[in-house]
Amino acid sequence: MCQLLGMNCATPTDITFSFRGFSQRAGITSDHSDGFGIAFFEDKACRLFVDNQSAVESPIADLIRNYPIKSRNVIAHIRKATQGKITLENSHPFIRELWGRHWIFAHNGDLHDFNPPLSGRFTPVGNTDSERAFCYLLDQLVEAFGYEEPSLEQIFEVLEKISPQIAEYGTFNYCLSNGKALFSYAITKLHWLVREYPFNQAHLIDLDVEVDFSQVTTPEDRVAVITTEPLTHNENWTAYQPGEMILFQHGEPIKKAITHVERLKREQENPEIKRITRADQY
């Protein structure tokens, strides 16, 4: 259904290199051409760009490839529509405000018959399972903490409890950020790496482009990149384990947990009940 790209950095960094490779998958090296979206945090501010043209053809994607916005937290999404209309209100990432911070969420996967009760505090604008899951997560955070902003660790604990419950309904790989840190969760497919001093060269898989990061960085830079499929040939990408949650801050993982999803256990014992949708294949 889509591919995810997240970036969390110690210092404001532009995502031009990774986005150039990633956006090739919107029609050139893959067929995720039914729209794209990307959100950049600049301190507390958040800029969200979405388009229902592909990230290859969209003039907005072109702007982003050429206008280096420096950010500590970025979440991007390219879409292959496997269900649902290609409408702009269904484009990821989604945005909401909580505790005087913008929150950004993008999801990869399908949730089946996921219709949780919502308080009305956060209401989906479109009709995707993804936006419903986002509203439900934020609702649960307000349920847990009210309108007093908790610590990142406290937020992690609630997400660690709620996310596997949602994953009982289907594949639930996501990136979530409030501009301070980036929360990530994977059931099927997500990879991460950290680029830090001493920096090396990296060569994109999707485009014949190489960057020598040692030439464009300082020792203070550190960048974590999270993506559905690895973006480069010659770097060590780590695959998430099923049910793994990782919190990134200042360009590195600061908290990890493996959650327990009953559905995965049932499917392992009885592979026939495993439902593979087009969203899982994409």
Added chain:
Amino acid sequence: MCQLLGMNCATPTDITFSFRGFSQRAGITSDHSDGFGIAFFEDKACRLFVDNQSAVESPIADLIRNYPIKSRNVIAHIRKATQGKITLENSHPFIRELWGRHWIFAHNGDLHDFNPPLSGRFTPVGNTDSERAFCYLLDQLVEAFGYEEPSLEQIFEVLEKISPQIAEYGTFNYCLSNGKALFSYAITKLHWLVREYPFNQAHLIDLDVEVDFSQVTTPEDRVAVITTEPLTHNENWTAYQPGEMILFQHGEPIKKAITHVERLKREQENPEIKRITRADQY
């Protein structure tokens, strides 16, 4: 402090012509060069573009002048910073979700010592009086209607009651939209017109550009334009009366009211107490 531009249309319309003239005021015909923002509704979806470069120099503004996004409701804002830092989180328009709709708000004016109690349901991300007023308005709407979406007329009645109370604190000219309609309110300076069949020519004030709308429209088109200062020479712009609120839908005013602001009466009786800030001059 800024200038406002709003557009409400019967059919999806691009704002390229008006935005070309309006954005000239960000450094060419006026000095509103401390950032800009523009939000487009496309049905329920909303795209918000902000930049802290001027609308003359920003590559994002350039994209908007050349990439005709067709929309029924648009709100734009250019800023002359008279107080407060030029940070992206303080850029208008502001966005929040309520009743499964995005809401967009931009303000012209200064509110002095405006620190109303907020429930926490909507919390400012930046530190402007404008975003505080927006959060307060939405809070009052939830206070009045809970999480059941009311009619536009019911929303108008609450805004008609709350807006003059806020205007007691200073100049409060604004545009507000949920994608269905556009609410506008003025204390000092705002103008509007409706372009409809039979369409005529219009000549921009800020740029030597003329458009013959009869060549680019159909009889079904109808466009209301709301702006701080008139954009064209040869059209009939109507000035808002002090305290006037107008609701636009399908490209025309559907409800109007004159609100009563005590401060204006006091200032009329005793002009010496009138406080003219730089925001009022800009």
